[in-house]
Ligand code: SF4
């Protein structure tokens with residue numbers, strides 16, 4: 474059963490994130506993927522994440538697809554206008570890449586090409602609406618396509634339960650987001666509040682995929698807290714990292730513990746190790762989900 | 764009001780190959796912002812002289828962007844004809860207006876955005892001149908101009924402690940939310956906005 478059928482039928486999904494290479498050699502990317510080959514339902518491929526230029530996610534998804542992986546292609550609004558977005562989506566579909574995760578994308582000034590023109594011709598709500606149109610067989614301007622797409626689009630959310638963030642999330646759901654992937658969760662309590670809020674606006678909790686970042690050190694925890702929007706690591710977790718004899722193992726244990734706690738509150742989990750997937754399988758085993 | 768700032772003096776000097784220069788200031792925005800009024804023009808004259816240039820003369824036009832008659836400007840400033848080049852201390856539109864009549868024109872300012880001046884405070888980047896104003900839906904705070912990504916349907920989620928992910932400025936969407944809340948018009952936030960029609964603002968029409 475593929476990722477989109479699992480989402481549709483409410484089966485628990487496991488996904489994991491990989492960055493395309495910053496270069497032409499895909500060996501490292503394939504090695505990273507090989508760690509999780511039979512463990513995850515789909516591999517997310519980031520799109521110039523944090524506005525740092527890398528290989529096209531479309532191409533990376535295609536290469537991984539040839540190796541038998543199911544992928545979820547990230548698509549940001551930062552780098553492409555409405556024509557380029559549509560071309561990319563038609564191309565993805567023709568290559569059998571049907572899962573798309575839509576987001577605005579970090580501002581170029583945050584990345585390694587500070588002076589790049591920020592495009593943002595569409596925002597994530599509008600892009601989701603566009604995908605619905607393509608799925609019905611029409612382009613943005615209403616011209617009929619020679620053949621329609623069959624895209625399963627999802628969106629991202631921070632676990633903020635403030636009114637403004639929820640209104641935007643509601644719009645994403647209205648415009649056809651089939652799944653919602655959250656920013657990394659470190660506190661099951663606030664996650665359950667978030668799930669309750671979005672269930673209230675009519676979104677099935679089985680379609681919420683909880684983000685997990687295995688921590689590596691106290692320092693990296695503090696860095697995430699300070700610099701990444703939507704991540705809030707509670708002091709007791711930071712303390713655990715600080716006092717651990719082996720921080721790496723402690724980070725894995727914390728991640729596994731969170732997965733166990735979140736398991737019944739959502740429809741899946743998404744692992745984002747910064748760097749590689751060496752330990753992903755072990756974490757999932759510790760959590761008892763594989 | 765058009766917001767502009769002065770170029771670095773050495774940058775102006777680097778471009779300015781000609782010897783005999785006439786300086787033109789602007790009596791409107793550039794004067795207000797203290798980047799192209801009389802004191803700044805005199806300062807520029809001093810600087811250029813120190814750098815070895817000859818100054819044919821100077822003037823501050825009442826507004827550089829709307830010149831009713833170039834003939835009149837010339838009759839009041841005959842030294843323009845003797846100069847090798849004009850250095851214009853106004854926004855880009857002023858430079859463009861003057862360039863229609865004069866041959867060699869250099870800008871002394873960098874034009875940044877469309878802003879305003881309200882109770883002694885300079886307001887930068889208030890409007891992007893999109894060609895179809897919908898700012899009422901956002902409580903008068905334009906997300907096209909004031910959100911770093913120009914997002915129309917709500918915030919990107921990148922703000923950290925209320926600050927835009929781009930830099931120190933506050934997230935525009937927080938301000939929009941607060942304003943609409945105050946006005947009792949939070950329902951405006953529920954409107955799903957289509958992507959902008961950029962054809963409304965054609966270049967080079
Ligand atoms: S919507 Fe914004 S950019 Fe467009 S005209 Fe109004 S204020 Fe200017």
Ligand code: SF4
Pocket residue numbers: 909910911912913914917918919920921922926927928929933934935936
């Ligand atoms: S943080 Fe706020 S102002 Fe900055 S880009 Fe995001 S939504 Fe726009």
